[in-house]
Amino acid sequence: xxxxxxxxxxxxxxxxxxxxxxxxxxxxxxxxxxxxxxxxxxxxxxxxxxxxxxxxxxxxxxxxxxxxxxxxxxxxxxxxxxxxxxxxxxxxxxxxxxxxxxxxxxxxxxxxxxxxxxxxxxxxxxxxxxxxxxxxxxxxxxxxxxxxxxxxxxxxxxxxxxxxxxxxxxxxxxxxxxxxxxxxxxxxxxxxxxxxxxxxxxxxxxxxxxxxxxxxxxxxxxxxxxxxxxxxxxxxxxxxxxxxxxxxxxxxxxxxxxxxxxxxxxxxxxxxxxxxxxxxxxxxxxxxxxxxxxxxxxxxxxxxxxxxxxxxxxxxxxxxxxxxxxxxxxxxxxxxxxxxxxxxxxxxxxxxxx
Amino acid sequence: xxxxxxxxxxxxxxxxxxxxxxxxxxxxxxxxxxxxxxxxxxxxxxxxxxxxxxxxxxxxxxxxxxxxxxxxxxxxxxxxxxxxxxxxxxxxxxxxxxxxxxxxxxxxxxxxxxxxxxxxxxxxxxxxxxxxxxxxxxxxxxxxxxxxxxxxxxxxxxxxxxxxxxxxxxxxxxxxxxxxxxxxxxxxxxxxxxxxxxxxxxxxxxxxxxxxxxxxxxxxxxxxxxxxxxxxxxxxxxxxxxxxxxxxxxxxxxxxxxxxxxxxxxxxxxxxxxxxxxxxxxxxxxxxxxxxxxxxxxxxxxxxxxxxxxxxxxxxxxxxxxxxxxxxxxxxxxxxxxxxxxxxxxxxxxxxxx
DNA sequence: AAAGCCGTCTCCAACGTTACAGGTTCATTG
DNA sequence: CAATGAACCTGTAACGTTGGAGACGGCTTT
Numbered sequence: 001x002x003x004x005x006x007x008x009x010x011x012x013x014x015x016x017x018x019x020x021x022x023x024x025x026x027x028x029x030x031x032x033x034x035x036x037x038x039x040x041x042x043x044x045x046x047x048x049x050x051x052x053x054x055x056x057x058x059x060x061x062x063x064x065x066x067x068x069x070x071x072x073x074x075x076x077x078x079x080x081x082x083x084x085x086x087x088x089x090x091x092x093x094x095x096x097x098x099x100x101x102x103x104x105x106x107x108x109x110x111x112x113x114x115x116x117x118x119x120x121x122x123x124x125x126x127x128x129x130x131x132x133x134x135x136x137x138x139x140x141x142x143x144x145x146x147x148x149x150x151x152x153x154x155x156x157x158x159x160x161x162x163x164x165x166x167x168x169x170x171x172x173x174x175x176x177x178x179x180x181x182x183x184x185x186x187x188x189x190x191x192x193x194x195x196x197x198x199x200x201x202x203x204x205x206x207x208x209x210x211x212x213x214x215x216x217x218x219x220x221x222x223x224x225x226x227x228x229x230x231x232x233x234x235x236x237x238x239x240x241x242x243x244x245x246x247x248x249x250x251x252x253x254x255x256x257x258x259x260x261x262x263x264x265x266x267x268x269x270x271x272x273x274x275x276x277x278x279x280x281x282x283x284x285x286x287x288x289x290x291x292x293x294x295x296x297x298x299x300x301x302x303x304x305x306x307x308x309x310x311x312x313x314x315x316x317x318x319x320x321x322x323x324x325x326x327x328x329x330x331x332x333x334x335x336x337x338x339x340x341x342x343x344x345x346x347x348x349x350x351x352x353x354x
Numbered sequence: 355x356x357x358x359x360x361x362x363x364x365x366x367x368x369x370x371x372x373x374x375x376x377x378x379x380x381x382x383x384x385x386x387x388x389x390x391x392x393x394x395x396x397x398x399x400x401x402x403x404x405x406x407x408x409x410x411x412x413x414x415x416x417x418x419x420x421x422x423x424x425x426x427x428x429x430x431x432x433x434x435x436x437x438x439x440x441x442x443x444x445x446x447x448x449x450x451x452x453x454x455x456x457x458x459x460x461x462x463x464x465x466x467x468x469x470x471x472x473x474x475x476x477x478x479x480x481x482x483x484x485x486x487x488x489x490x491x492x493x494x495x496x497x498x499x500x501x502x503x504x505x506x507x508x509x510x511x512x513x514x515x516x517x518x519x520x521x522x523x524x525x526x527x528x529x530x531x532x533x534x535x536x537x538x539x540x541x542x543x544x545x546x547x548x549x550x551x552x553x554x555x556x557x558x559x560x561x562x563x564x565x566x567x568x569x570x571x572x573x574x575x576x577x578x579x580x581x582x583x584x585x586x587x588x589x590x591x592x593x594x595x596x597x598x599x600x601x602x603x604x605x606x607x608x609x610x611x612x613x614x615x616x617x618x619x620x621x622x623x624x625x626x627x628x629x630x631x632x633x634x635x636x637x638x639x640x641x642x643x644x645x646x647x648x649x650x651x652x653x654x655x656x657x658x659x660x661x662x663x664x665x666x667x668x669x670x671x672x673x674x675x676x677x678x679x680x681x682x683x684x685x686x687x688x689x690x691x692x693x694x695x696x697x698x699x700x701x702x703x704x705x706x707x708x
Numbered sequence: 709a710a711a712g713c714c715g716t717c718t719c720c721a722a723c724g725t726t727a728c729a730g731g732t733t734c735a736t737t738g
Numbered sequence: 739c740a741a742t743g744a745a746c747c748t749g750t751a752a753c754g755t756t757g758g759a760g761a762c763g764g765c766t767t768t
Contacts, residue, residue, distance in 0.1 A: 013749075022726085047407075047468065050407050053754065054724075054726035055753085074423050078449065357754065366717080369757080407723045409755075409756055711766105711767085713767095727750100733744105
């Protein structure tokens with residue numbers, strides 16, 4: 001069944017059917033009704049492939065993520081899909097698994113399917129494979145950093161704000177010994193988060209301890225390894241900031257295994273504020289980076305390019321601390337002793353809660 | 355740039371280029387080399403849309419899931435993608451969010467893109483919208499149950515085995531009061547899990563308490579609500595089985611909030627064994643349902659139909675208990691008292707561990 | 709030497725749609 | 739009443755690929 005079948009049944013030409021479907025205003029409402037009736041009776045719907053071939057427009061927006069298994073990404077994908085579908089696009093998701101070969105495949109997939117724009121949300125970009133997209137003038141969106149060319153937009157995440165809030169929160173509680181478990185150092189966003197952390201530390205007059213700057217990999221296992229490294233160290237921090245929530249969950253797990261109580265013995269802060277952060281034990285204090293904002297900024301940037309209507313080069317994304325129960329006074333302080341009496345004094349230190 | 359450009363550069367006809375790309379054996383190796391060289395020099399790759407239109411084959415396998423935000427599904431998607439790509443297919447994922455209207459959209463997407471097969475992994479099927487696919491002879495795979503027609507395969511999950519192992523594990527520890535938080539009752543798989551649970555209970559001579567059969571919804575929040583309901587009940591079970599891991603995480607969270615220690619005061623068993631189950635606190639005893647098995651059975655079934663080579667009607671999927679630390683002796687038993695002395699006696703009760 | 713037959717190539721008609729260039733109809737106008 | 743033009747319709751050439759129908763050498767067979 002194709003457009004011809006519909007045309008025959010409605011007694012119009014296929015061109016009219018096409019124009020009806022595409023809601024071109026110059027079609028007589030009477031005819032349009034006949035066409036729609038025929039469409040309904042036949043259960044017809046257009047063939048996307050043929051449509052794309054004819055029009056030269058695929059109506060596809062690509063999304064490349066690094067690890068679909070990290071809960072942050074599904075939440076992002078869902079937001080991206082919602083916004084894209086509302087704008088009349090379909091989406092094509094691909095996961096690189098931090099593997100350059102797979103990244104290559106992903107890019108190729110996007111190219112073959114003629115995606116009209118691709119959001120690369122891997123937080124670490126493999127330049128050579130991206131070049132293929134740049135050369136073919138596919139609109140692109142990156143996080144944080146990317147080549148400065150027309151057709152490319154950047155989602156500028158304000159890591160500094162949320163991370164500073166986190167460090168200040170810890171400092172206010174009395175922490176002076178704070179570790180940081182980062183993402184892979186070759187990822188630009190990991191570097192940015194570290195910078196924000198050390199800068200915030202400086203602002204609070206807290207010295208940076210090299211030993212406590214640990215490279216993780218944004219996975220559960222990375223968090224566990226990071227925590228092991230901290231436990232094996234010569235001295236122990238009273239608080240740990242993590243570059244993402246999965247890392248924090250790993251830290252929480254390892255701390256539990258080691259018999260450390262959170263937050264009495266150790267405070268932990270995550271980053272991303274994934275949905276599950278509120279349900280882990282104890283509920284995780286985390287720097288929120290809105291998936292919805294990220295997703296809609298990405299789609300909007302891509303649309304702006306694809307439909308050529310004044311795209312911006314940069315889209316700011318805010319971050320913000322959400323205080324829950326994984327942070328408290330450092331062990332051995334007055335406040336800590338008080339804590340044993342009061343039910344949950346850390347509540348009073350809460351900035352944002354739910 | 356198109357196939358013609360390549361043909362010109364290699365000094366052959368477009369048909370030869372097409373046949374070279376598709377590795378048809380009847381092309382002279384000399385020519386093939388010329389063609390491949392031209393392809394490489396130009397950076398050419400075929401247009402998937404045109405290809406699909408010409409050949410009538412889209413090379414797309416669809417995957418419909420109910421909630422991409424539930425960690426079980428991303429793990430499934432990844433497996434599905436791996437297997438599909440290895441078999442030369444691309445995948446198209448869509449998430450219904452338990453919303454019939456979105457389900458409709460998903461189906462339509464699959465139809466428009468001419469998917470050669472669709473795996474519906476929603477664990478609860480909305481008959482009317484599925485019919486469109488059935489009518490158009492799209493090969494389908496369902497979980498547990500589906501219409502008995504050619505072109506449709508079923509993934510028969512052996513819920514009974516894993517759940518019985520769970521109940522037996524609890525019974526062996528001495529539990530007699532076991533609650534069950536199910537999935538949405540209108541989902542067939544939820545029903546099957548309940549059946550397996552009550553049957554296993556009967557096998558162990560444990561009475562079923564109606565009050566402790568609670569309807570959840572496979573989300574974190576559902577687990578929290580389920581636990582609230584249990585806490586509000588007239589009597590309290592010593593163990594809870596959950597229909598999936600997210601529910602169990604919710605239970606763990608609420609138990610923590612209520613000041614209950616796991617497993618000393620309450621044992622909890624999940625279902626799915628998501629990756630994070632090993633990292634929650636305490637590590638969750640769970641019934642494992644292999645995503646890899648599920649994914650590869652789904653792809654194989656779809657391929658068998660699409661390439662018409664002896665498809666099976668049913669593909670069995672096994673489940674198995676993985677014992678971790680969220681289960682222990684019920685409170686107030688001799689063993690429980692012993693437990694206070696020994697470091698981690700529950701270890702001895704472990705069937706499978708890691 | 710004619711016939712037959714491979715192996716390998718080219719030509720060209722689909723595939724289902726869009727979009728543009730013309731048509732046709734019909735009311736309005738001088 | 740013919741001319742005008744707006745409104746709306748139809749015909750058809752793309753779009754990039756596939757795949758079947760032949761064509762064309764060069765080889766073997768009779």
